[in-house]
Amino acid sequence: MSSLSASSPKPVAPKRRFDTRRLMPYLFISPFFILFGIFGLFPLLFSVVLSLHSWDPAAGFEAMRWVGFDNYTFALTRDDWLHASLYNTLWIALVAGLPQHLIALPLAYFLHTCFGRWRNLVVGLYFLPFITSTVAIALVFSALFSKDFGVVNSILAAFKSVPLVGAIMPEQSVDWANNPQYTKWMISFVVFWRFVGWNTVLYLAALQTVPRDLLEAAEIDGASLWRRFRYIVLPLLKPMMFFAVTLTIIGNLQLFEEPFILTGGTGGTDQAGKTAAMHMYWVAFREGDFGTASAIAWLLFIVIAAVTGLNNRLLGQREND
Amino acid sequence: MAELSLRKLRKVYKGSADAVLHDIDLDVRDGEFMVFVGPSGCGKSTTLRLIAGLEEISSGDILIDGQSVAGAPAAERGIAMVFQSYALYPHMTVAENMAFSLKMAGESQQTIQSKVGKVAETLQLSSLLDRKPKTLSGGQRQRVASGRAIVRTPKIFLFDEPLSNLDASLRVQMRLELSKLHKDLGTTMIYVTHDQVEAMTLGSRIAVFNAGRVEQIGTPLSLFHHPENQFVAGFLGSPKMNFIDCEPIARNAGGSTLRCGNGVVSVNFHVTQKCVLGVRPEDFAISTESVGFCVRIDVVEQLGDAVIAYATPVDTHTTIVIKLAPPASQLRINAMLWVHPRPGSAHVFTEAGAALTQLTDLSTERDADYAR
Numbered sequence: 030m031s032s033l034s035a036s037s038p039k040p041v042a043p044k045r046r047f048d049t050r051r052l053m054p055y056l057f058i059s060p061f062f063i064l065f066g067i068f069g070l071f072p073l074l075f076s077v078v079l080s081l082h083s084w085d086p087a088a089g090f091e092a093m094r095w096v097g098f099d100n101y102t103f104a105l106t107r108d109d110w111l112h113a114s115l116y117n118t119l120w121i122a123l124v125a126g127l128p129q130h131l132i133a134l135p136l137a138y139f140l141h142t143c144f145g146r147w148r149n150l151v152v153g154l155y156f157l158p159f160i161t162s163t164v165a166i167a168l169v170f171s172a173l174f175s176k177d178f179g180v181v182n183s184i185l186a187a188f189k190s191v192p193l194v195g196a197i198m199p200e201q202s203v204d205w206a207n208n209p210q211y212t213k214w215m216i217s218f219v220v221f222w223r224f225v226g227w228n229t230v231l232y233l234a235a236l237q238t239v240p241r242d243l244l245e246a247a248e249i250d251g252a253s254l255w256r257r258f259r260y261i262v263l264p265l266l267k268p269m270m271f272f273a274v275t276l277t278i279i280g281n282l283q284l285f286e287e288p289f290i291l292t293g294g295t296g297g298t299d300q301a302g303k304t305a306a307m308h309m310y311w312v313a314f315r316e317g318d319f320g321t322a323s324a325i326a327w328l329l330f331i332v333i334a335a336v337t338g339l340n341n342r343l344l345g346q347r348e349n350d
Numbered sequence: 351m352a353e354l355s356l357r358k359l360r361k362v363y364k365g366s367a368d369a370v371l372h373d374i375d376l377d378v379r380d381g382e383f384m385v386f387v388g389p390s391g392c393g394k395s396t397t398l399r400l401i402a403g404l405e406e407i408s409s410g411d412i413l414i415d416g417q418s419v420a421g422a423p424a425a426e427r428g429i430a431m432v433f434q435s436y437a438l439y440p441h442m443t444v445a446e447n448m449a450f451s452l453k454m455a456g457e458s459q460q461t462i463q464s465k466v467g468k469v470a471e472t473l474q475l476s477s478l479l480d481r482k483p484k485t486l487s488g489g490q491r492q493r494v495a496s497g498r499a500i501v502r503t504p505k506i507f508l509f510d511e512p513l514s515n516l517d518a519s520l521r522v523q524m525r526l527e528l529s530k531l532h533k534d535l536g537t538t539m540i541y542v543t544h545d546q547v548e549a550m551t552l553g554s555r556i557a558v559f560n561a562g563r564v565e566q567i568g569t570p571l572s573l574f575h576h577p578e579n580q581f582v583a584g585f586l587g588s589p590k591m592n593f594i595d596c597e598p599i600a601r602n603a604g605g606s607t608l609r610c611g612n613g614v615v616s617v618n619f620h621v622t623q624k625c626v627l628g629v630r631p632e633d634f635a636i637s638t639e640s641v642g643f644c645v646r647i648d649v650v651e652q653l654g655d656a657v658i659a660y661a662t663p664v665d666t667h668t669t670i671v672i673k674l675a676p677p678a679s680q681l682r683i684n685a686m687l688w689v690h691p692r693p694g695s696a697h698v699f700t701e702a703g704a705a706l707t708q709l710t711d712l713s714t715e716r717d718a719d720y721a722r
């Protein structure tokens with residue numbers, strides 16, 4: 030009997046009712062998907078829908094009215110402030126972004142090759158602005174750039190007595206924050222100052238992956254410090270340059286906090302310091318036009334995608350490389 | 351064409367208390383293939399890097415053709431270096447890699463092309479000139495690295511373990527190519543390796559390094575046959591020389607009789623103190639009568655051209671290695687037999703490791719006909 034039962038056990042129907050062991054993994058990873066769905070995916074898709082509607086949020090969902098691409102055509106053809114702010118954004122992105130990399134690259138190389146024990150301290154100092162609150166930074170710089178009591182103007186005034194350089198120094202105190210001629214310069218400087226450290230750290234990280242042998246071989250081959258940078262380090266940092274420049278492009282084209290605080294939320298005189306993101310904020314929360322604001326957001330997205338694509342052409346790795 | 355001299359060369363790395371190199375004195379003659387050999391971490395690479403100018407010397411001097419180069423930048427010393435990793439510039443083609451130093455020196459495009467082309471031809475790299483290093487095999491990369499050094503027509507070549515990233519058969523082939531290269535160029539070369547076979551086969555002379563000191567310098571055969579100390583004796587030769595503690599028990603006209611563990615060995619010179627007997631595995635012979643050591647065979651390895659046996663002398667816990675020409679049918683596992691060193695082949699060292707055997711004329715003879 031026993032041998033029979035052993036050789037042909039009674040077929041047991043697989044219990045499929047509630048297999049917690051199979052469910053557990055999904056349960057554990059679900060928080061991310063739930064949060065992403067609520068705070069990431071939904072707003073994203075909703076903004077697409079919004080950009081095709083005219084909507085006053087105070088009137089509830091019933092007030093949404095389909096308008097097709099009207100919001101887009103309005104933004105593209107008749108919203109002069111958008112055009113001005115887009116110009117401002119691109120201007121600041123370039124003036125704040127380009128020097129970041131032009132300085133961070135050699136700086137990282139310099140720190141990498143010439144600093145021993147003190148390197149981390151110096152890197153830390155450069156990195157500090159990046160982790161400091163934007164509000165605090167903007168406030169500090171507001172004080173520095175203040176017309177009558179700011180340090181920047183004091184320095185310029187001091188230089189006036191120096192021959193040669195003195196000639197190009199301004200006659201009167203510069204009203205950095207309110208003179209539309211200077212607003213973008215001021216914002217750009219703050220953004221530049223803030224992210225130089227970040228980029229330096231990125232490039233320093235990439236430099237760790239450049240084998241020391243290569244630099245030594247180049248040294249023996251007769252390449253000076255600068256030429257080692259130019260011919261060996263720079264080409265090898267290209268992947269990181271692509272990454273860092275992409276981050277800069279995305280970050281700078283979405284610039285909001287720095288100009289917002291430095292100009293007291295107004296964009297400055299003549300709105301000379303108003304960025305596209307600020308304009309979008311203005312349209313949505315001051316004018317209450319969420320449809321157009323969403324359309325602007327997607328237009329900005331297209332601009333960012335286009336510029337990033339261009340960057341990919343310039344710095345991106347090609348297969349045959 | 352150049353001579354190199356190291357004078358009391360000393361190196362202490364920043365942040366470490368102990369010197370890595372202790373007062374190295376060494377002369378490399380013009381056109382010589384000098385091999386630095388020694389165990390890992392003994393300071394061979396450091397010495398090479400000091401010569402290259404990649405590291406600053408702590409004290410002492412480096413002379414090339416009698417001129418001190420201790421303070422000169424690496425590029426101005428007239429040396430070229432081949433790294434263990436090859437250090438090929440990954441973003442440049444083979445041609446660009448080889449041309450880099452010429453480009454840095456400001457040579458014209460035409461000169462560069464002809465020089466690179468010529469070297470590429472001798473190294474059979476002509477068909478690879480447009481390839482990037484990552485598409486090359488190990489041996490090809492090694493050749494490009496050598497080529498990059500050659501185009502500079504340096505006074506001295508430095509090689510830092512250039513073959514250790516290759517598989518065994520390729521290593522043998524590249525070893526031959528390097529040998530040939532040295533013959534063709536006739537340039538002074540310094541070659542660092544931890545592999546004693548490479549050292550023995552390549553070197554005109556060998557400097558054996560140990561813990562930051564040079565233990566002995568000489569031709570391969572003089573080092574092999576007349577090691578000045580136990581370290582050199584143990585380092586060169588494969589399998590390693592056997593070392594057996596012993597003491598003199600009798601003395602006669604022709605030499606001394608030593609008791610070594612359970613065995614008794616006669617040597618043809620006088621020993622008066624406790625010492626260490628050194629016998630190379632291939633210098634053992636099987637005794638027909640009860641002389642030498644009585645051993646039990648533990649393991650036998652058949653190599654085809656040789657038979658290697660690992661044996662335990664009875665009543666001891668040591669192991670001795672015996673290497674005989676085949677068939678050597680007596681070498682069977684668990685066989686008990688008597689072995690003795692061939693007459694005149696035993697080395698004797700003091701307990702501190704210095705050789706007691708007198709250097710015969712052979713060594714000076716070998717030293718004289720070192721090159722080519």
Ligand SMILES: Nc1ncnc2c1ncn2[C@@H]1O[C@H](COP(=O)(O)OP(=O)(O)O)[C@@H](O)[C@H]1O
Nearest residue numbers: 363364366370389390391392393394395396397
């Ligand atoms: N940059 C360095 N800083 C401190 N110690 C080092 C440095 N490079 C090598 N050493 C030490 O010096 C010793 C010799 O190293 P090396 O010359 O590379 O030996 P090898 O003979 O294996 O080439 C080793 O103990 C190593 O740890």
Ligand SMILES: [Mg+2]
Nearest residue numbers: 394395396511
């Ligand atoms: Mg080494």
